[in-house]
Ligand SMILES: CC(=O)SCCNC(=O)CCNC(=O)[C@H](O)C(C)(C)COP(=O)(O)OP(=O)(O)OC[C@H]1O[C@@H](n2cnc3c(N)ncnc32)[C@H](O)[C@@H]1OP(=O)(O)O
């Protein structure tokens with residue numbers, strides 16, 4: 034392969050060349066010249082150390098989501114998914130993107146063919162492989178041939194560094210394993226590749242037989258490896274032991290070190306950072322920590338910590354603010370739920386529920402936030418629940434309710450949560466409550482939304498609509514199947530409308546009858562669709578007689594909002610949630626939020642953008658919250 038272009042080899046601490054000049058293809062040249070800081074910096078600079086015009090990187094990130102990440106249970110990426118993800122990582126500014134193991138399966142081989150035709154813009158693409166098989170020559174090994182056929186500028190070779198693995202898993206001698214490492218690295222170097230040597234089980238090997246683990250590194254170094262990456266493959270090592278072993282390795286080699294950790298002891302990120310402090314310059318990991326068993330070290334958490342906590346540059350300027358978007362994009366592509374509690378990027382990473390927290394946060398955000406969420410492209414959320422204080426409501430609703438009205442509203446929220454309501458996912462219902470509280474405070478009169486929430490006063494006449502009665506009949510007749518019909522009587526626009534509709538279930542029939550009744554006065558109501566419906570049994574041991582909570586989500590195609598109903602009768606709970614979903618819309622609260630002033634400040638509990646309609650992942654989906662950033 035190659036077009037005869039020589040690029041400089043990667044870093045040697047002494048500034049000298051790491052090996053023979055490499056003949057690389059166009060992609061390699063682009064990566065060397067254009068990667069953020071240049072993974073293999075121009076003019077023989079250390080990887081991550083750039084030439085004129087770009088800022089050097091202190092730590093080089095290496096993403097293995099497309100290889101190690103796919104070893105997670107439950108992930109299955111198509112070829113198109115892999116290509117999309119690789120391009121996104123490239124655009125984000127990850128210097129090394131490991132695309133897969135071409136000797137493993139046809140999909141990975143095809144992936145590299147696609148990227149040969151349309152290379153990445155800035156990142157250096159890496160093919161993964163293992164050392165040659167015991168007792169076979171490297172140049173006859175089909176797995177190594179596949180790695181070369183991938184035609185990438187860099188190849189990552191995994192080799193055993195734990196003596197027990199050599200004798201048990203490989204079933205060969207310690208000397209033969211050293212030869213496998215040496216000959217494989219040398220073979221790939223002869224073919225002009227930058228070689229990243231992943232010393233599998235280095236830390237377990239170092240604990241069991243340090244001399245042998247270090248001898249494996251020496252074999253790779255002698256053969257010209259450009260990076261020696263120390264792997265905590267079983268993920269069970271503690272940070273102190275990681276640091277000690279990294280220092281021991283650093284004392285024995287002149288090749289830059291990297292770290293590759295797994296999260297089996299919940300220490301993947303901590304161990305990676307400990308390794309950086311002890312001298313590693315490359316960090317391998319995966320987006321969202323995807324990986325075999327408990328996962329790999331989460332590269333996004335590592336990047337944020339390096340940049341924000343350790344003052345080590347590892348991303349191009351401005352990239353950090355795209356961290357949350359990259360994480361959500363990757364979850365979407367992987368078809369996995371986005372982990373809400375993920376550090377920095379999760380929907381809950383800056384979500385505040387406790388009243389005491391919110392009260393202090395309003396005085397000074399740093400009192401309950403370790404960093405500004407905007408720095409990683411995330412936003413603050415304040416939730417309303419039975420754990421709220423007035424500060425939560427003030428934050429979410431704006432400030433036009435006086436303190437006594439806020440206190441009354443808060444008491445009502447807490448009482449309703451005690452009955453089984455949950456406002457976290459129901460900003461529509463909260464908005465109706467607040468609207469009523471505001472109207473009551475303005476007029477000292479009764480509440481006005483017509484909401485079906487439990488209240489002492491009856492529905493007031495100025496509500497968008499008021500239920501007079503409904504009846505739902507469900508019948509099953511042999512041969513005819515089931516039939517459901519709802520009739521409804523509502524006061525709307527000053528008169529009583531009586532309609533009926535059929536549906537494929539009782540909720541559907543009731544929904545259809547209500548819309549029919551409303552559509553003459555409110556033709557817009559047809560734009561509102563129910564997009565989610567969830568039922569939760571609140572007291573499981575009461576069996577079918579239990580109270581249930583129904584949460585529905587509606588959309589008008591642009592925004593989404595949630596409403597909630599609670600009853601021992603599932604139909605009644607559904608009616609409450611459905612009717613409030615429409616009331617919220619008809620009162621214009623979906624657009625204006627809870628009050629004009631708060632809405633103008635972008636501060637109300639207004640509806641969320643509809644991510645599906647917008648065609649992409651939107652902000653957090655739980656609501657009754659103000660989302661900032
Ligand atoms: C720590 C890591 O994550 S390393 C990456 C692990 N990832 C994967 O295994 C996913 C991709 N793997 C595959 O597609 C397949 O396992 C393949 C193509 C690599 C091999 O498939 P097979 O030839 O059928 O072998 P199988 O998977 O059953 O066993 C693995 C073989 O590799 C050998 N092996 C393990 N590590 C190494 C190594 N570093 N160098 C050389 N050979 C190795 C094993 O000894 C075993 O050989 P054996 O069959 O002679 O006992």
Ligand SMILES: CC(=O)C(=O)O
Pocket residue numbers: 101191231232233234264265266267293295
């Ligand atoms: C190389 C690798 O994936 C590991 O050792 O975990």
